[in-house]
Each structure stands twice: as C-alpha cells, then as structure tokens.
Amino acid sequence: MKIGFDNEKYLKIQSEHIKERIAQFDGKLYLELGGKLFDDHHASRVLPGFQPDSKLRMFSQLSDSIEIVIVISADDIEKNKVRADLGITYDEDVLRLRSEFIGRGFFVGSVVITHYDGQRAADAFRQRLERMGIKSYYHYLIDGYPHNVSLIASDGGFGKNDYVETERPLVIVTAPGPGSGKMAVCLSQLYNENKRGTRAGYAKFETFPVWSLPLKHPVNIAYEAATADLNDVNMIDPFHFDAYGKVAINYNRDIEIFPVLNALFEGIYGENPYKSPTDMGVNMVGFCISDDEACCDASKDEIIRRYYDAKGKYVSGANNESEVNKIQMLFNQAKITTDFRRCTTAAKELRDRCGHTSAAIELSDGTIITAHSSPLLGCSAALILNATKHLAGIDHEVKLIPQSMIEPIQKTKVEYLGGHNPRLHTDEVLVALSVLSQHDNNCRIALAQLPNLRGCQVHSTVMLSEVDRKIFKKLGCGLTCEPVKKF
Numbered sequence: 247m248k249i250g251f252d253n254e255k256y257l258k259i260q261s262e263h264i265k266e267r268i269a270q271f272d273g274k275l276y277l278e279l280g281g282k283l284f285d286d287h288h289a290s291r292v293l294p295g296f297q298p299d300s301k302l303r304m305f306s307q308l309s310d311s312i313e314i315v316i317v318i319s320a321d322d323i324e325k326n327k328v329r330a331d332l333g334i335t336y337d338e339d340v341l342r343l344r345s346e347f348i349g350r351g352f353f354v355g356s357v358v359i360t361h362y363d364g365q366r367a368a369d370a371f372r373q374r375l376e377r378m379g380i381k382s383y384y385h386y387l388i389d390g391y392p393h394n395v396s397l398i399a400s401d402g403g404f405g406k407n408d409y410v411e412t413e414r415p416l417v418i419v420t421a422p423g424p425g426s427g428k429m430a431v432c433l434s435q436l437y438n439e440n441k442r443g444t445r446a447g448y449a450k451f452e453t454f455p456v457w458s459l460p461l462k463h464p465v466n467i468a469y470e471a472a473t474a475d476l477n478d479v480n481m482i483d484p485f486h487f488d489a490y491g492k493v494a495i496n497y498n499r500d501i502e503i504f505p506v507l508n509a510l511f512e513g514i515y516g517e518n519p520y521k522s523p524t525d526m527g528v529n530m531v532g533f534c535i536s537d538d539e540a541c542c543d544a545s546k547d548e549i550i551r552r553y554y555d556a557k558g559k560y561v562s563g564a565n566n567e568s569e570v571n572k573i574q575m576l577f578n579q580a581k582i583t584t585d586f587r588r589c590t591t592a593a594k595e596l597r598d599r600c601g602h603t604s605a606a607i608e609l610s611d612g613t614i615i616t617a618h619s620s621p622l623l624g625c626s627a628a629l630i631l632n633a634t635k636h637l638a639g640i641d642h643e644v645k646l647i648p649q650s651m652i653e654p655i656q657k658t659k660v661e662y663l664g665g666h667n668p669r670l671h672t673d674e675v676l677v678a679l680s681v682l683s684q685h686d687n688n689c690r691i692a693l694a695q696l697p698n699l700r701g702c703q704v705h706s707t708v709m710l711s712e713v714d715r716k717i718f719k720k721l722g723c724g725l726t727c728e729p730v731k732k733f
Contacts, residue, residue, distance in 0.1 A: 250540030251295035271447030276432040279420040280452035292545040313355045313414040317421040320368035339422040356381040360427030383408035399513030404437035457494045458532035464545035471552040474569040486522035494524040554726035561729040590705040597707040605629040605706040626714045627675040637695035672717040
C-alpha cells in the first residue's frame with residue numbers, strides 16, 4: 247500500500263514539541279493522554295506509514311523525564327466495567343497497563359482512584375495495590391463538577407483530593423478507557439502543585455481530530471466514524487478563530503468544556519495560559535503527512551470499515567441504529583459508497599456470478615484475489631489459500647490440501663464434535679498447511695507468505711465466525727463483512 251505518513255519525522259517533531267511545552271511552565275507538565283498508546287491501529291490505518299507503537303516510541307525518547315500515573319474510576323471498579331476489545335475488567339487492565347509500561351522501560355509512579363465515594367470495591371482494589379507495593383491515591387466526588395468553579399478550585403474541592411506525589415517533569419496521565427477522570431486528576435494536581443509553589447502546566451495529547459487539517463478532510467471524517475457510538479462531532483474551534491483568526495479543528499466535547507476549563511485555570515492561577523482548546527493540545531501528526539492522497543484513500547476505506555462493523559453489530563442485536571445512520575451520513579461528506587473499497591465490490595460480484603458466499607482480498611500491490619465457499623472450504627479459508635498461492639507463484643489449479651486430508655477433519659467436526667458446518671475454517675486450513683509443509687514444498691512456501699497479508703483489505707459477503715475474524719486480525723488484515731448471517 248502507498249505510504250502517506252513520515253513516521254520518523256513524527257517521532258522527532260512530536261517529542262520536540264512536548265519538550266517546548268514543558269519549558270513553558272515551571273519544568274512540570276501534566277499530559278492527559280487520549281486514545282491508545284499501545285497498538286494505535288486506527289491511526290496506522292488512516293495514516294499509512296504511522297506505526298501502531300509510534301506514540302510509545304516517541305515517549306521512549308523522553309523516558310528519563312517521564313512518570314506515568316494511571317487513573318481508574320471507583321464507579322468502573324464497582325460495576326466491573328469491561329474493556330470490549332480485551333475482555334478484561336478496568337481494574338485488571340490497570341495492572342496490565344502498569345506491567346506493559348514497566349516492561350518497556352517507563353516509570354509508573356502511582357494509581358489514582360477517582361470518583362471515590364466510599365465504594366467497597368474501590369477500597370478492596372486499593373488494598374490489593376498496597377499489597378503489591380503500588381502507591382495509590384483517592385480523588386473524591388465534587389458537588390457540581392465541572393461547573394461549580396468556586397467550590398472546585400478551593401480547599402473543599404480539589405484541595406480535598408489526595409496530592410499525587412510525582413518525581414519527574416513530564417507526568418503522563420492515562421486510563422483504561424474514557425470517563426475515568428484523567429482531566430480532573432490533571433487539574434487537581436495543578437491546584438495542589440500551585441499551593442506548594444509550583445506553577446505546573448497541563449496539556450492534552452490526542453491524535454484525532456487533526457487540528458491542522460480541514461474540517462471535512464477524510465482523516466477527520468474517519469475519526470467521526472470511529473467515534474460514532476459516542477456521537478463526537480468535529481467542529482471549527484471558535485475560541486481559536488476568535489483569538490488568532492485561524493481555522494483549527496477540534497471536537498464538540500473539548501469545545502463545550504473550554505469555558506469551564508478557562509474558569510478553573512483562572513481560579514487556580516488567576517489567568518488561563520491557553521486561549522482555545524486547540525492551544526491545549528500537543529498533536530503534530532498533521533505536519534507529518536507525506537502523501538495526502540494516500541491518507542485520503544486510506545481514510546475513506548476506514549469509514550467503510552466502520553460502517554460494516556456498526557451494521558454487523560446492529561444485525562446481531564445491538565441497539566446502535568443511530569451509529570449506523572451517522573456513518574451513512576458521513577459517506578455523503580466523504581463522497582463515497584461501499585463500492586469505493588475494491589475488495590468489497592469484487593466479493594459481491596463473485597457472489598452474484600457463482601451464487602455462493604464469497605470473499606476477496608486486495609494485496610499490497612493492488613492485485614485482487616477472490617474465492618467462494620465449497621463443500622470442503624469456507625470462503626475465507628479458500629481465500630487464504632488462493633492469496634498465498636498467488637504470492638508464492640503457485641499455479642491456481644494446484645490443490646495444497648488434498649481432499650483425502652480434509653474429509654477426516656470434517657468427519658471429526660460433525661460426527662465427534664457435533665458441529666453443523668463441515669467446511670474448514672481458516673485456522674483449520676492453516677494447521678493442515680503447517681502439517682503438510684514438513685514434506686510438501688508448495689505448502690511450505692505458501693505458509694511463508696502469510697506475513698505479506700499484513701495491511702491487506704478483505705471483504706466477505708457473509709458475517710464470518712469469530713474464529714475466522716480472529717485469524718484475519720492476527721494476520722493484520724482489514725476485514726469487513728456484509729451484514730448477512732450464515733444459516
């Protein structure tokens with residue numbers, strides 16, 4: 247795929263910009279981290295060339311100056327809130343994040359439990375942290391937060407919170423998910439640092455929307471598609487325009503909360519160092535786009551991927567019709583239909599010709615490979631075989647897995663394991679290929695092509711099983727499925 251983002255330039259100018267922001271204050275900056283630090287696959291999809299661990303690598307350049315504080319809401323602990331992408335509770339994810347950070351050479355100073363109001367589960371979690379030797383602090387509920395500024399910026403508000411002891415100039419405040427209270431922790435620390443004679447700073451590090459790109463740029467539209475379930479809306483920052491006469495892009499929640507933040511800064515310092523919510527950000531990603539057309543095309547593809555994902559959840563029973571409708575509206579803004587995605591069109595055309603469920607993949611050089619289901623193989627399993635044969639230069643008519651090997655597997659699936667679908671899934675095909683590769687050179691060189699599927703786009707005319715979806719995810723493919731269930 248065409249590269250559209252200069253990752254090395256990003257690592258350089260982003261770290262330099264953060265250093266400059268630290269220097270604006272008394273050598274102490276609280277940086278609220280939005281989005282994902284590990285595995286930012288949305289960014290790598292819409293900005294081809296952006297590495298999923300780019301933010302982590304950028305912070306590694308500043309690791310000696312960084313201290314990480316992980317925030318979790320007492321309400322989320324009490325409700326056993328689960329991260330949908332990982333299937334683990336937020337409190338378990340705090341420990342996972344801490345371990346991941348430490349394993350990458352970062353200093354994790356403490357955990358802050360926010361929205362605390364005597365929740366027993368929060369007390370139990372704090373005791374667990376203490377047994378593990380992890381420092382922890384409570385931040386309490388404040389009546390009227392965030393609008394009761396006179397109370398919040400007082401000893402009865404932020405002053406009531408535990409002061410989080412930190413050692414390093416750059417304090418990254420992160421959390422397992424949204425709504426954890428990261429911003430409140432940062433502002434509370436500013437208040438309490440100021441009482442101790444330190445004029446600390448606050449900044450926000452979120453990659454999207456990209457403030458320096460136009461409002462209707464596909465990269466920014468793709469962000470709206472990604473957050474359609476939250477109903478985030480990209481907007482021109484009116485505070486930035488009033489202050490500087492320049493257009494900058496932000497999103498509704500930051501713009502709506504800025505008057506409150508402005509009052510809080512004035513309550514803490516007597517003045518606000520920022521004239522707009524965009525000023526608070528430190529995101530330089532827009533200046534590292536090297537091929538705008540490549541990023542536009544990748545972003546349009548992402549909008550379509552988000553649509554199919556939302557539509558699939560709706561068909562499966564989720565109450566997310568507004569999410570589906572919003573992304574359909576974004577199609578109009580991006581001037582696309584699902585046919586923009588070449589593999590989508592190819593899969594549907596094959597289905598219409600042969601009458602079977604079908605799938606297609608667009609390889610990195612733009613080649614389209616297709617496959618359909620048969621009595622032996624599901625369409626996704628057949629697609630992997632066809633794609634790896636093409637990449638290995640093996641004739642399409644060559645059967646990598648003989649029918650004599652497939653049939654016993656089918657018998658086991660149906661007769662012994664009680665399955666209803668005898669066709670082989672992708673994982674079963676890959677296991678069979680692995681076994682045969684010990685003695686068959688074609689199977690061996692076909693297997694060796696699997697890394698070349700990373701970044702390729704795949705579409706199926708039917709909703710695939712969880713097993714097949716996970717295989718494509720592990721292979722690094724961008725998968726979409728028609729919202730049609732198997733029967």
